[in-house]
Amino acid sequence: MEWIENGNLSFLKKRKVEAKEEAQQSVREIIAQVRAGGDKALKAYTKQFDGIELEKLRVSDEEAAAAYRRIPEEVIRAIRRAAKNIRAFHEKQKPSSWTETVEYGVVLGQKVTALDSVGVYVPGGTASYPSSVLMGALPALVAGVGRVVLVSPPQKNGLIADGVLAAAHEIGIKEIYQVGGAQAIAALAYGTETIRPVDKIVGPGNLYVMLAKKQVFGDVAIDSLAGPSEIAILADETAHPEWVAADLLSQAEHDKLSMPVLITTSRQLAEEVDREVDRRLAVLPRHEIAGPAIETVGKIVLAADLKEGARFVNQIAPEHLELATADPESVLPLIRHAGAIFLGMYSSEPVGDYFAGPNHIIPTNGSARYASPLGVESFVKRSSLIRYTDEALKANGPAIAAFARFEGLEGHARAVEERMKGAAVHE
Incomplete structure (x- = not known):
């Protein structure tokens, strides 16, 4: 995995897959x-x-x-x-x-x-x-x-x-x-x-x-134009390197272009995870897929503290985010952009993929900046309801007509004024 120690996340510009x-x-x-x-x-x-x-x-x-x-x-x-x-x-x-x-x-x-x-x-x-x-x-x-x-x-x-x-x-x-x-x-x-x-x-x-x-x-x-799977893990020195490595590989095995990223405040943890990923990759059944993802897309990003780490997370806007820290709830308010957020050491990403309940169809390619996971809202539509009274038309009609005329839509203005002529309040 490539190490990044200067906070330069320019690799994000290359993650979108452009079709020929x-x-x-x-x-x-x-x-x-x-x-x-x-x-x-x-x-x-x-x-x-x-x-x-x-x-x-x-x-x-x-x-x-x-x-x-x-x-x-x-x-x-x-x-x-x-x-x-x-x-x-x-x-x-x-x-x-x-x-x-x-x-x-x-x-x-x-x-x-x-x-x-x-x-x-x-x-x-x-x-x-x-x-x-x-x-x-x-x-x-x-x-x-x-x-x-x-x-x-x-x-x-x-x-x-x-x-x-x-x-x-x-x-x-x-x-x-x-x-x-x-x-x-x-x-x-x-x-x-x-x-x-x-x-x-x-x-x-x-x-x-x-x-x-x-x-x-x-x-x-x-629903969306989904790209390769992504996982970012924000970890401090309390994280288990074996568990972090296993979760990075869980996403790397999806696709050769999958993006596994560790963001950590601990150099020691970073070194241990790096070694553990290599060890586990060698015996992973889908190593031919996970290997290229780890080697060409995978990143280890060192952060000065968890606040800076959260800033890196928000730049990435990952599909999956794990907060592998001593107090993940205190970090959560710093996170603005992530599709699904997994809190604490026992919340492995596959828990969400299969079983917990939240949807695993989640925005990728940074679209978590503006998009949400698939949900019930994805399958309904809203119609606005408006019922005006004669009193409301009398009170607001002149303002509506003025607004319409300002926009150059005389037909709109006349439609309101015509109603005002026949409204009960004018009888």
Whole structure:
């Protein structure tokens, strides 16, 4: 890992992954073909990219139930308990409709309405991610979304991973399609003969999935344009170097471009963590992925004190932040920008990835400066409510008309004045 002792975090300028024009053009073509060719295009791309000839796109309830039965009982219990925690956490996020009566009997308020339909993308490939099913779908279900659709690429056996289907079965997702990549995003956005379009698409994916989400945005809503995973650990001399090293590697194994960063006030801890990372990396099953992340992206940043360390954290605005300090609650007020914050020595980042309850779909690439984790608010919309009275119109109409005329909108001014002529107070 590279050491930084002068507070220069210029490496942050390089962390955003820019897609080459060829990749962007490829995604444009895929979207156009799916819009034109529908199911036929989806099957053709699945054969081209995944080497699988699909007979059908939709996964039946029986197939999902069969996958559920193939999963070890201890894993099913873990999925069930995690789902319970995630649901309970997100229940607390539900926003409310409200109204209030103010001066002159005016009624103002907001009406909260769940989206009609949502598509949840779950990555496939070499791994199975039932946790992504829970994190993407449960907030939508809690919000009251009427139609939650799941898409995921088939594995080499021609089927979606058992773990993904089992998690979907556990929480009651019925509409599942075995298609992935940019073509799946296009299908969710624009529809095919089999897949009806949705109003919003959420969930992580590879570069092509991210580019497709970017290109369909505006025709549908999306959650975010996620980049490689990130973890920053702010630690003092009380932290356990073995635990810090293990948590850095937990994110490094996601992707060769993942960004593991240790910020510490203790040079001794930094040296011990550096050695421990190398030792553990050598025996990590996914060392071929984690190695490049540690060697080319990983950083150890020395801070004069925790206040300076917090300032570095806010510059990074990491996806995941661990406060591995003697008194993390005293450091917390200094933190302004982080997607998920883990307090104390026992709060390892995977606790949040799988089980605690908060969402693991979190802003990356510094977007924690302005964005939030996926949540119930991501699946609802607000409508403003306005009920004016004749008294309110008499009192405020002249000001409204003056405002409109100042902006050069005479029609607006006349619309208000016309109402004032007929208001009961003028009879």
